[in-house]
Amino acid sequence: MTTGQEARNQVVMLLTNGISMDAAESMLMQKHGMSLEQARECVTDARQRITIAADFSRDEQIGKAVMRFEDLYTKSIAAKDTRTALQAQRELNRLLGLYSRGDEGGGTEATTEAQEAVKKLELIAGYLLPLRLTHEGYPVEEHARIASEIIRRECGIQSA
Numbered sequence: 001m002t003t004g005q006e007a008r009n010q011v012v013m014l015l016t017n018g019i020s021m022d023a024a025e026s027m028l029m030q031k032h033g034m035s036l037e038q039a040r041e042c043v044t045d046a047r048q049r050i051t052i053a054a055d056f057s058r059d060e061q062i063g064k065a066v067m068r069f070e071d072l073y074t075k076s077i078a079a080k081d082t083r084t085a086l087q088a089q090r091e092l093n094r095l096l097g098l099y100s101r102g103d104e105g106g107g108t109e110a111t112t113e114a115q116e117a118v119k120k121l122e123l124i125a126g127y128l129l130p131l132r133l134t135h136e137g138y139p140v141e142e143h144a145r146i147a148s149e150i151i152r153r154e155c156g157i158q159s160a
Contacts, residue, residue, distance in 0.1 A: 007032045011046040051142045
């Protein structure tokens, strides 16, 4: 019989390969002898781990992109290629969100949409985070996912 950690690791792999939550729960009950509640808890924990890993990976990828732009900028300056250096700096500024409304020229509609999306996300976070459904360090998306799972369970709706 496998340990809880091994079962959770197996569920993480299954979920990342596209298996449904219901199928993962069934597998845990059949192969690992878990109750439905234990299986749901294991799947929820596995999904939280996936969310955290995805969030960490995003930060890592942004860090890599910043370093690449800085390297390109340095090489362009050394080669006296100011056009490429300016483009690299512009892209770095955009990546880091250094432009305020209208600074990019022509991108004000996209900037406004992004700012509206941020406001909506902050509003959603204001509703969900006080519920303390999971650890406060988890992304808002995970809080929303857990809230939706609770609502589905209470209303008797099957998970997707």
